Structures are given as structure tokens and as C-alpha cells.
Amino acid sequence: MTKWRATVRVWLKPSVFDPQGHAVLQALASLGHDGVEQVRIGKSIELTVAADNRDEAEAKVRRACEELLCNPVMETYAVHVEEGAQ
Amino acid sequence: MTKWRATVRVWLKPSVFDPQGHAVLQALASLGHDGVEQVRIGKSIELTVAADNRDEAEAKVRRACEELLCNPVMETYAVHVEEGAQ
Amino acid sequence: MRWAVIVFPGSNCDEDAALAIDRVLGDPVDLVWHDRSDLSAYDAIILPGGFSYGDYLRSGAIARFAPAIAGVRAAVQRGALVLGICNGFQVLTEAGLLPGALLVNDHLQFRCELAELRVENAETPFTLDYAPGARIRIPIAHRDGRYHADAATLSQLQRERRAVLRYVQNPNGSAQDIAAVLGANGRILGLMPHPERAVAEWMRSTDGARMFTSMHRYVEQQGASLAASAEGVGRLG
Amino acid sequence: MAEVRVQTKAAAGTSGQPTPQEIREQRRYLELGLTEAEYERVCERLGRLPNYVEAGLFGVLWSEHCSYKSSKIHLRKFPTSGPQVLQGPGENAGVVDVGGGLAVAFKMESHNHPSAVEPYQGAATGVGGILRDVFTMGARPIAFLDSLRFGPLTDDRTRYLFANVVAGIGGYGNCVGIPTVGGETVFDESYRHNPLVNAMCVGVLEADKMAKGAARGVGNPVFVVGARTGRDGIHGATFASAEDPTEKERSAVQVGDPFLGKLLMEACLELIATGAVVGIQDMGAAGLTSSSAEMAARAGGGLELDLDRVPVREEGMTPYEMMLSESQERMLVVMEKGREELAFSILCKWGLEVAEIGRVTGDGRLRLRFAGEVVADVPVAALVDEAPVYDRPADAKYVQPGLTVAKPEPAAGDADAWAQYLLTLLAHPSIADKRWVYRQYDTSVRTATQVGPGSDAAVVRLPGAERAVALATDGNGRYVYLNPRRGGAIAVAEAARNLVASGAKPLAITDCLNFGNPEKPAVMRQFIDAVEGMAEACRALDTPVVSGNVSFYNESQGQDIFPTPVVGALGVIEDLAHVTESAFCTADSAIVLVGPIDSALDGSLFWQLLAGQPAGDAPPLDLALERRVQDLVQSLIRTGRVRSAHDVSDGGLAVALTEMAIAGGVGAEVTLPVTPRDALERAGLLFSEAQSRILLEVDGASAEVIVQEAAQAGVPALVLGKTGGDAVIIGGDDGVWLTLPLASARAAYEGALPQAMRAPSARGEADA
């Protein structure tokens, strides 16, 4: 089996208020970082997965997302898989 | 000025223990997700930035990372910038 | 009637809940380890506050897989009452037993204070002993207490009077000031405030006690105790 | 016994490490924290050159943080015994008998340097560490307190540090389900670059069931329990002792895992309750090194550890790294031989990892094996008991810096001007309402907090008993800076007074001694004098020191902090009816001042604000009077005539009175029986921080009787006025001095911290 390195990004659906992003945006503005117009903060989850091929690795990661890593009530996710452990 | 869409990933340096990732790894294992061998959890921050060019956009984002988004004592970050608002 | 308080490794209000049952009602109450799925002996089950599994990913995300949650599902089918307090509420939403989700407070801080609540529906098994529209005071203590649900769900909750308690002053950004949500079958209640912390004068409020007396009265009114029949079946089998 | 040959050549896991000869020739011992003289001493004691692992062991155990080498001889001056003391200093926490068959274990610890670098995690791991110290004694933790010092909140980075420290304390404490019930928060320029984060934990146990950190019983197995050992925090102990934290090993920053901390707590308490635990200790600073060496030293025996069996998080860890790792949430446990299975089943239930890594020996040596070789073999006594002790040079006499500051004189203004002074004090972040802080803490979990933050002391009910403990922390760096001896005494007196005002009898204290660089003779003088002052007060008030912690090198850019001993005090309330709070209860009560009327502004915040620096001496203190005041108020409260009580501290009488009024939502009108000579004296009467004073709210009929009883007890006391109305009105024989509507007072007092924290905070740069 090969090792795959998967990156899952999980973020709040656009309709859900993201207070963390909002706070960072405000802080940046008042610290004089102009030009930053929108901030949203999500999670970035890096997994090392053993699988025979990329598809299998991705399927495993998606299963983990569906079951645990992401709550569809308020979140969406995206998966990116590449070869090699971290 | 153009709009740029920046994605910042912030994660704990490899030498720093990540209890969050550890807890998720254990949960996945006990839920029978075999093949997942390592999990580390960081932040994924999406910013919309107004800047004249990519370099300027990236410089702005890096400044935000240094001053606010990342604590170099325990975290590292990576910035990716592309054209277009989110 | 007989109560169970489910204990996850990171529960920390389990003993408080059991103590409150004892203080207020004197009913028998068991602390039940999360790996047990047979909860047939109980008329009411409390999922207590705390940080079930550390709650690093999302509050309640991991706890929903515990055998005890399967037991809770079965108990609900059977007609038992389920009360999810704080983390218990979070677990119930993650498990899909209650609609919506609890997100980080809009001010991003943990908040512990005595909260004023309005009883929006005094005809549930959990609120029988409150006067309709009563203002009560019960402490909150949470960081992830911002109730979120999509618009359709919110209007359904409104229509069916399932937003049982609302904050008088919203402390966390919850949609429609919702502090407590009733399940569709009327036998599950999830709430962020901690009724077990408001059952004695010296705690600064006794308003939480009536939630437990309500549940007790409801179960007693159901006639023959469910536990007795369940145990009866057990003995036969 | 066969001679053990210690590996001296490069062997498994040691490649790249200097040989014993290289350590000597290249003076590599310096980077391990040993001075040349200390290194020579190690060689002499071993009778050979130490290898790298051995030198590392000595380096950490002889560090200031572990060995207390600069403070030891002075700490001996503390009284540490008394009939109430079940365990004094030397164990993981002190233990005091609180009656009813119960005992209380408590200790305070600093996490200043880590918090300056990574405030959230630094504070969180500080809380985790002190938690382990307490449950290690077999005590069920029931409360945390936190004592904080920061620079002014006008500074971006200070706001960042403050916000994150508070979040970190809550983050850990809330998750493990122990209420944080009190503490203090002080802001002063002197802490700008070196904030102080001191955490205290309190636990309860049955008086005859204390656990200890001694590795007894030759042949008994030794276990590590909890988190795996990683490379994190190597050199944390030396880091805490080093001058410039941020430039030191940054890997010393740890991420706390409160969930694991909670599992460890539950599992260890369950384990200890079986009676099969011979000795147990948490792995704090210097990890496996200090826990194993200290446990062996307490038993007067030895330990043999097989490092191949230590569960590690990363591959290729060397013995040196395993011994020095400061990975959090680990315990070292010695079990009774033959009862290991018990441990396994309990730890398994809590999902914790456990590994048997060695056994107790009788030869007094700490012997480490790795990859089939002995990688260290040193006498335990040399590591622990024979650590160097320094009588560091101290200035002959302390030059009191405030005596040469011109005494600032307030302008003789009208009543509005005086009300404005009072408002300014109320809005000073050190005095202002701390709700912004403690509403982020779970204060009521465990449903035993009868009085949480906001009163003089917290009151926590003891399980299964109709009694409670009162808890408070206190320490005023400004006073100690102005007069170390008296300032030290005041810290103890004020902490005890806060307990008394809450209805408790003070029993004992713990402390955290936060000082600057002990290699400076002026700092050493501060330290010695402060310790002596504290010791004196402890004797006068019968509150022995049962545990504590010293934090030196609190300096930055050559600038030392105010010397800041912080006292954590424990008292008992034997009848819950005597619990007393500082909020006025009702209108038409009489207000009685117990203790002297004084107008000395020495050391007051009022003068500091006017002069821009601390001025004068420390506030007056007479320990004999203090004792009488405290005894009197205790007995008055027991007669049931006291409705509320509040000690006079920062901001003086005017602030104390206003705090009672704001908290109770009831105004007050008082008249002092004096006609001040001038504005200075009037300011003094209002804002003096003279000690040994407590305001009481009593029913009108008892007031005069109480004054007479006070006179009989040799305590000055006066009926000042009564409660009621919606303003605080203070005057003297010459008329009303100031009138402050309660609403304005409340706005200033409650608004200050939230307003200051509304501005954004930047991580900024840590001090270079």
C-alpha cells in the first residue's frame, strides 16, 4: 500500500455567520491592514492515509468527512489527495 | 485595484503535539476507519484582498499572518494567492 | 421513577445532575458509563454537561457514536424522557436526535453567568411545573452555545412551539434567542443552560428544580412506571 | 552487586552527542545549564566525567527551577508546621486538616515565561500542571484560582497576552470541570514585558488517605501513565530559569490537552483509591528526570528505568530527550508488586496508555538503560539532596525607592473633583470589576461554589459536609517594591483578611514568589526581606506555609518586575450560616469600620496615579493589631450580626465602600469624625491603603455594641454611617466631601475592562 497525504478543508456554509472571521477582519482593519475585505476561517485537516491507489485513499477520506470531520448542518468540505506521507 | 483571493493555512509545527489531531485519529480508529495513520488539524483562513498585483496581495496577507494570524513560536503558515474574490 | 445520567470520559456535570435529582426529588439515579447500550431500566436519561471527548473537533461530534446513544434512541422509542444539558444538547444535535447545531458563541468567548430565560411552552414534559411565559434564571456555562438551524427548521420549531426556552438577553448569538429545543416527539429536550446548577437557595436560583419536578410528574402521570414494565419483560426473558 | 559499566562511547541513540571528554573540553556543560563549578562538583561526586545524559540530568535538576538553589536557605524561614498541617512543603502539594475528617491539598505555581511567549497554551498548561500536583496527593480537585499581572491595557500586545491568558486558563479549567472561583488581576507598567500567570489548585481528600510521591519498596514496578513522550519542551526547566525567555528554546512551548488531563485525573484518583499505589508524581518541569529522581530521593532509595519501554510519540528519540521531555499529561506511578493488573484495568477503562518502565531499587542510584546499555548511573542523593545551595550576595540594605519621590499633593477641589478621583480609581483596571475575566471561567461546575468571584474570598462547599473552605489570592508588588519586608507581610495579612471577611478562619497559605534576577544583589535583598516579612505575618496570624513556588528571572531588557510574592490562602467555615459576602444586603444597616482611621497615602494607588510612580513607604501595618482585627471580625460574624463585610485594600476606604454599594445595589452615607487639615489629609482619609481595616454592614441596633466589643478587644472601631439611597456620600465633621451616584460609580467600575478590551489586540512581537 502507498501512503497518501490528504488535506481536508472544512468551512462554514456561506449562510452561517463566522464570528471568528469577522473578528479577524475587524482586528486587521483597526490595526491598519487595509485592503483586506473579507475573512472566513475554517479548518484544515491533514491526514496520512494508507491505500492502494488515489481513488481508494480519497474514498477513505470522504468517508471520514461524512462520518466525523464535517457536520453538514452548517459545514461543507473539500478533499485534496496527493502521494507521499507528510 | 484587483481583488485577490488568498488562502492561508496555519498549522502547528511538527515538533508540537496536536491534541486535536490526536483525538480525531483515535476516534477514526475506533470507528473502524483503518488506513488513517496520522491526523493534524490546523486553520484554513480565506481572505479577499484588494491589491494592485499579486505580490502586493501576498505581502499584505503575510503581514496579517505575522501580526495576527500565526504565532511563530508554535505555528507555521503557508499563503496561496489567486485572482478573483470568493 | 428511575433516572440515568450518562457518563462520557469528559463529562463533568454528571455528578451535579445526579446530585440535583437526589436533592430535588430523592429519586433513584444511576451514573451510567457511555459504553452501555441497555438503558431499558430508566424512565428518564440525562446527557450531562462537560466535554464528552475533549470536544476539540466539534462539541459532541465523537460522543454520538457511543453505545449509550444507541440506548438513548431505543429509550426514546419506548417513551422515556431524554434531557440533554449543555454538552448533552450538543451531542443530541450531532446525533441527529434534535435539529440544528451549536456553534461557537458569536463573541468567541466562554460565558458563565446566570441567564434569564422565558418559558415559551409550559406544556412539555420538561416544563409542566413552570408558569407559561414565566421568567426564570438558570446559569449558562459554554463556549459553543450559539444555536443554529436553517430557516425552514426555525420556522417549524416556531410553529410547533418547540423552542421551549428563549434567552431574555441573548448571550451567544443563538438564532431567535433559542436556549432549549424540544424533539419532534416531545420527549427529548436539549438546552444550553444548566438546571442542575439552580436547585438551592445558596446557588442563587432554584428555578432549575422545576424542570426535574416536571419530568418526575410527567412520568408518574404516565401511570405504570415504564421501568417496571421494562424490567418485567427482562425478567421473563 | 556487580559493577555497572556506564557507556561512555557513542552508542545507540547517542550519535552526534558529545563524549564526556568533549563535554569537559568544549565546556558543553554550559549549554546544559551547569556552571563550571557545578560541573566540577558533578565530576567529583561521580568520581569520573559524566556522559551527556548524566550531565543533562544534573543540568535540569540543579537548575533554579528544580533545585531552588538561590532561594532554599531563605525559604527555611517560613513557619511550616502547626496542628492543622498534615503535609508541609516538600511534597507535590501541601495538605491541611479542615475538620470533619476532611483535608485540603493546595498549591500555587507560576507559568510566567511560557505565557509570555504563547499566552493561551502557556496559561493552559500552567493550569494543567498545578491540577496534577493536587490530584497526585489523592485529592479530588475542587477549585482553581488565578493571579495575573500585566502591563497597561493601552498596549496592543498586552491586550493580546491578557485575552489569551484568560482564555487559556478557562480553556483548561472549564474542560476538566473544576470551577475557577477567584483570583486577582493587576495591571502595572512593571509587568509590561514580563506578565505573571500564577495558578492555584485546591483539592479535597479524606484526612487519612493522603498519597505521596515516594518510590518505596524494592522491586516494586514503575509505570508511566498518560501521554506519550515527545520532543516537546526539552529544556523547559532551564528555560524558566533563564533570563530571556523568548530567545531560549522555543520548542519549550507546549500544547495542553485538557481532555487527557481530565482522564488522567479520574484514572489516578480511582487508582489511588485502590490502595495499591505506593507512590505517584506528575511529570512537570524536567519530566521523567525530576519525577523519578525526586520520588527515589523521598524514599531514600533508587530507581532503575528501561528507557526502551517509554512510549514515545516520535521515532528515534534519544535517552537524553526522553529524560528531559516535558510532554504534558504524564504521571509516574509506583505500584505494589503483584497488583499491576489493577492499574491496567483502571487505566484501560479511561483509555489511557500505560507502560512499565522500571523498578524500585535499594542502592540509591538512578540507573537508566537503553538499547542494552546503561546510559546513566548516578547517585540520587547527588541529583536531588546535594544540589548546590547558593547564598547569593544581597545588598546590605534595601534602598526604598518611594521615599525619595516627591509626595504628590492633590489639588483642593470641590466635591465634583473628589468624586472624579474616586471614579478614576474605580475605573483603574486593577480595581475595576473583573467580570470580563471570570465570566470566561466556569465558576459553578461541581455545584459547590457558594460564593464565586467578585467577593473578598471564594467559598466552596466541601462534599458531604456542612462546612466550606474560603479561598483567596493576594499580593501587591507595589508595596513590596516600596518596602519588601512590610510588603511581604501585607500579602499574607491581606489574603488572610479576605478569608476573615468572608466568615472563615484562616488555616494556611501557599505562595508564588515572583521576583527578578537573583544574581542582582538588589533583587536578592528584595527576596530575602519579602520572605522574612511573609514569615513574620504567617507566625502572627498562625497561617503556616504548606507549599509554594519560586519564579526568578522575571525581567526583560534588564528591567526587573516589581517583586511580587503572591499568597494563596485557605480558610475554613465550619458553619455555612457564617458565609459572608462583600455586597451590601439592605438599606438602613449601620456601617462600621473595624480598624484604625488613617490618612497615610504611602504606597497607595492614588499616589501612584498622581506621581506616575509608586510613592512613599508601603502602607502602615501593625501585625499585632491585624491579628486582633481578624480575631474580632471572625467572632462578630459568628454571632450572626454581620450582614456583609469587605476589607479595605486598593483605593482605600472610599473604594471599599463604593464596591460594597455597587455589588449590593444599595447606596451609603458615611461621615468620618474628623476635620482634615488640607486636601492631602482629606485624600488620605478617602484613599489610604493602611492595613488591618474591614468595613462591616450590621443591623443598626448592634452597631454601638459592636464598637464597645471592639474596644474591649483592643481594636479601634467606629460607626461611620448607614446604607441606603442611590449614591455614595462621604464626608467629615466639616461637611460632605463627595457624592457619587451609584449609577456613575457602576458605569465606571463595570465598564472599564470591557471598554479597554474592545480595542483590537495584536500578537505583535514578543520581546526581543
Ligand SMILES: Nc1ncnc2c1ncn2[C@@H]1O[C@H](COP(=O)(O)OP(=O)(O)O)[C@@H](O)[C@H]1O
Ligand atoms: N483573574 C481572576 N480570576 C478570577 N477571579 C478574579 C480574577 N481577578 C479578580 N477576581 C475576583 O474579583 C474580585 C475582586 O478582586 P480583588 O480586587 O483582587 O479583591 P481584593 O482586593 O479583595 O483582594 C475577587 O472576588 C476576585 O476573586
Ligand SMILES: [Mg+2]
Ligand atoms: Mg478584599
